[in-house]
Amino acid sequence: MSCNATELLPLLGGSANATAAAAYLCDRFTSVTYAVDTTYLLFSTYLVFAMQLGFAMLCAGSVRAKSTMNIMLINVLDAAAGSLSYYLFGFAFAYGAPSNPFIGRRFFALNDVPEPGFDYSFFLYQWAFAIAAAGITSGSIAERTKFVAYLIYSSFLTGFVYPVVSHWFWSAEGWGSPFNTGNLLFGSGAIDFAGSGVVHMVGGIAGLWGALIEGPRIGRFDRSGRPVVLRGHSGTLVVLGTFLLWFGWYGFNAGSFLTILKPYGAPGGFYGQWSAVGRTAVTTTLAGSTAALTTLFGKRLLVGHWNVIDVCNGLLGGFAAITSGCSVVEPWAAIICGFVAAWVLIGFNKLAELLKYDDPLEAAQLHGGCGAWGLIFTGLFASKQFVEEVYGSDPVRPFGLFMGGGGRLLAAQVIQILVIAGWVSVLMGPLFYTLKKLGLLRISSQDEMAGMDLTKHGGFAYMYNDEDDFSQRPTIPMTRVEPTGTNPDGTRV
């Protein structure tokens, strides 16, 4: 909220005393504003961080028990390694200002932070987003990737690929950013409010290339080429993870306003950024819910049973889609967004089966596919009033095609989809290919059959009975275990 001493001064009579009084009062309002906005941003950050927990549980439940330790370690490291790389250079590439439209170049290792507009809380919020992108990719290549390959691509993705994309679309100087007011793409800039493209498509397309280059898991398609569902080991963990992601998404979408203390129109009215924040939470809820219900009934008709895992994926697809336009669409439009997102996901899953593409968490279909739909959706349904409130009405902004705003916003959104798909493909495709050539990408088929937990991670995740534990004897390192015939727990080898 602005409180400007030069505005207040004449109102107080304009003497020397009044000058001081005006400054005194406005300083206090400014402090209040910083405190409220930072409180809002920090708690939003904590919610987004909870999504990392959600990803970990979702991934853990979606893979087989023998790969659980592996995928959970990866999720923990996404957060841990991401902290260091984003602190050292990721944040600088993304938001370093002043810079050029392509990449940022200040704030390495948080040098010069805080300065106006760039406080620690802003860094922390963006960090929570960065680690989410890498988490998406890890789902696509689960159960068959070497741990070292994971460490390499993950650092590259969070440290370079993702920050550059976020610079383009979110920083004040990015070439496709709606905040780059002097030089808007198509006079509009791409509206990717909370990152359907910047976060979800980036993670999803990286996963697509990884899973494509690795090939499907052993047993995913039988000899005649028919798909065989390799079910995850725990539906409970999937539901737990999904709900935690839902919980965290309120920080992801609604938190992307960054501030809350800002009236729309003159101060004193009941309508302001707090209303927009609430509306964003509502559109998010409605899109996800609609996608979940659509998936429920769609899958009931197609497959014949009520499947909670599919419903969870549908729900997340709805969220990934609404993430782009959550702040600029009406609640009723969010229902359309979710409805289509569910069918996009179902369609891509069918297509993946046809093409023998194997993605244990459907991450590429869900985050890449529904994310791209979300960007288009914003170009179609963004409302004039909300775009002006959120992004400003100077210069005059295009809005959604179906709302009468012309095609310029939609064109910018399409450009974003193409550019992200291109950029991530050009960087991540060769990387995965190189890793494959070096023999660093995929684990051996023996390891895959036995499960990486046993061969690389010191034992299985679960041990419900005492005699289950045949793993860790301190003097025999796990690396040399040669699985034979049948393991004591009956695992086929």
Place this chain on the structure above:
Amino acid sequence: MSCNAAELLPLLGGTANASAAASYLCDRFTTVTYAVDNTYLLFSAYLVFAMQLGFAMLCAGSVRAKNTMNIMLTNVLDAAAGSLSYYLFGFALAFGAPSNGFVGRHFFGLRHIPESSDSGTFDYSFFLYQWSFAIAAAGITSGSIAERTQFVAYLIYSTFLTGFVYPIVSHWFWSVDGWASATNVNNLLFGSGVIDFAGSGVVHMVGGVAGLWGAFIEGPRIGRFDRSGRSVVLRGHSASLVVLGTFLLWFGWYGFNPGSFLTILKPYGSPGGYYGQWSGVGRTAVTTTLAGSTAALTTLFSKRLLAGHWNVIDVCNGLLGGFAAITSGCSVVEPWAAIVCGFVAAWVLIGLNKLAEKVKYDDPLEAAQLHAGCGAWGLLFTGLFASKRYIGEIYGLDRPYGLFMGGGGRLLAAQVIQILVVFGWVSVTMAPLFLILKKLKLLRISSEDETAGMDMTRHGGFAYAYHDEDDFSQRPSIMMRRVEPASNTPSPHPYNGGTHV
């Protein structure tokens, strides 16, 4: 916090300039107030939403492994279906204003939101907060009828409950026009109105009584009472999930109870003091904590005496019973009274569980006993222990207060009326619904399905597959309906899912 330009104007000298200055300053204070209050309300709503996760985990852990997918799906759908129905009409029926005392009739599909009128300010955050309450009510009921209900029956009653039954009740007791609402200032029931601050009656009793009728009409699960009629405990499959769910509910309850103030930026007395609504919010969190904790400890020791071992599941249920009870009076009682509330709540739950065994009533999550029983006790408790000072601060001065605090019986009478009305309303709406579903054979699953577990017959396979060979379920081209289990499957009985639903 009010900042009134008309108050500030004379202080600044009363010229034209001063008038503008006064409104300039007050506008800024108003903006600050909206921002702070909405921040508070939104994060409270997120916490309440986390309770849905808590319910899902609590329910999942409390049923047998073979029905886990089923109960989790119902919990996910509570939230998802509830979003749409509450958006389309539930919120309008509950809080549409101006309206009559019985039902609201504005804001369908969030039309005209946000709005500020004589009836108050209605913003999206308020909708979100009330939505998170509405989905909680349906979650309670799903626990009562777990492990034996057809999925279609679930979809029907759940929509009906969140879309109609619950919103009407919340209109009566919470909206400014409700006939029994404590905020209906011109027309207070018994000059008092019902004080159900965060919903012991509106949320917990509604969910619990609906569950009571559902479970009663369905009858107990197969094997719950043996041939000689003795009760057999059918244990849930994972205590870890029960504890996880309980702690998440505890966490979320800090949004449920203190969040029900809706605002936090309001001094009690004149501004500038250290005492205000923030203190009331903090006190509410404290009473909530103490009531639940006391109930947990009471349950621990009494169950040790009664049953002979230290049981964490019982302690968790006791804890939740204490929370359900304090929810009504959390903001208007002293911390020491919360201890009394929790102590009694634990015994109410133990007593009702004994009674349920006697009458062969089977409720897998004790939801009816816990939410309806302890919820009703909570309403009475408020009528007995509500403090004059706190009621004055929250609802306005010169109101009846708790009987034991010297405030006479009028508040207690209103609370009794609420218990009767909630029980009656939910009974006349939900019991016929369950009976009709039963007549249409849409209510209970077949006994073969029940023995085999719904996960296998309806939901595409079990929730867990810890070993590779466990997974004998989903082959895409072979429908689940025709799977013939081999002799080594975990499910002890053959089954034949058929094609219904």
Place this chain on the structure above:
Amino acid sequence: MSCNAAELLPLLGGTANASAAASYLCDRFTTVTYAVDNTYLLFSAYLVFAMQLGFAMLCAGSVRAKNTMNIMLTNVLDAAAGSLSYYLFGFALAFGAPSNGFVGRHFFGLRHIPESSDSGTFDYSFFLYQWSFAIAAAGITSGSIAERTQFVAYLIYSTFLTGFVYPIVSHWFWSVDGWASATNVNNLLFGSGVIDFAGSGVVHMVGGVAGLWGAFIEGPRIGRFDRSGRSVVLRGHSASLVVLGTFLLWFGWYGFNPGSFLTILKPYGSPGGYYGQWSGVGRTAVTTTLAGSTAALTTLFSKRLLAGHWNVIDVCNGLLGGFAAITSGCSVVEPWAAIVCGFVAAWVLIGLNKLAEKVKYDDPLEAAQLHAGCGAWGLLFTGLFASKRYIGEIYGLDRPYGLFMGGGGRLLAAQVIQILVVFGWVSVTMAPLFLILKKLKLLRISSEDETAGMDMTRHGGFAYAYHDEDDFSQRPSIMMRRVEPASNTPSPHPYNGGTHV
């Protein structure tokens, strides 16, 4: 944020009207400040409470399946029993003001709360925040003595620890009257006072040292060291729960460390700048994140070199070690220093774990090594790396600061004193308690119980029942004590629960 009518008055011209206007405006700013700060503190308290859930899941996953119910019950009771004891006397002993340097003596049963006096403002939200810290300390200890301790022993030491030992320590280092507190402005230890911002010493060392004595006096679990004395890893039953718990603790730590500022609305320097306590809060969250992350990565690679595989459990423990270490200095060090802190913390933990194996010390959750060891390192780290500027902003100007930052050794000396005093105090109170319990045969369970698992013998059955036939436990009329397991039970050994406790 201060708004002082006496400052504003002359600015408005100094008439009677202006005097009223000044106090009008300042009152409103004060109200805003209370509302914002209390909102911040309350939600921080809720996050810290979520750590209790994290502890429960971490502990549950780290023990064997047969003791899961036992450890989860202790975690629920930490919170529940801690509520009552901290309400009745713990808070009074810790923060009762005015008082002497050794122990507080006001606010028993929250009397006179809320209050604003010379010693500060004490509101319910502050109580709630401190309560959530108190229950964390007891949770740490329960990890050290898991899987072999009688439940009654647990109840006794837990009450003693949260009700007496911990509050006294927090009085010394955190209350305005404490003899070593950095806020005891008139009488600072070494002219500095101890800087233990969020409790590396007050919370983590207290819990860890108490656990050390408990585990040491009880001796290792059966089977932890084989006949030839070699260490045998007794793995926990679920890594998923360990990871879940770790992430929840990480989530909650954002309430623990940044929340310890207690307020957020305070500019550093004059109001109107972009820099204030909100920046300090954000920086604290950043240092916390970096320290934990560095410790996790250090553990990952060093364990890969030392043990030959990538182990997620070790990484989780390393992460928590980094958090425990940074907790002391989180608000007063630069982000780069946090990386140093985490790096060393990981090696401290690895070293102490090696040492524990050497001396045949068995701690199922590595709680003593992690919380006491890394906590002690964290206190030293603050003495070495605390920055002059940040100490000035938070504690006031002209204080000693970190040795390596050029601030001399006085702060480090105070930190060393804290380590010694905490170690000594907890040792002289908790070690005799555990010894007495051992003498009275109330400490350790019988070896039969230990082999069979406490869940079966004391807690009414195992935590998990994934298949119907698994459940051979609770028949209501047949007490658990006399169950004779048939040959198909999951527990591999016969047991005989006896009748004690």
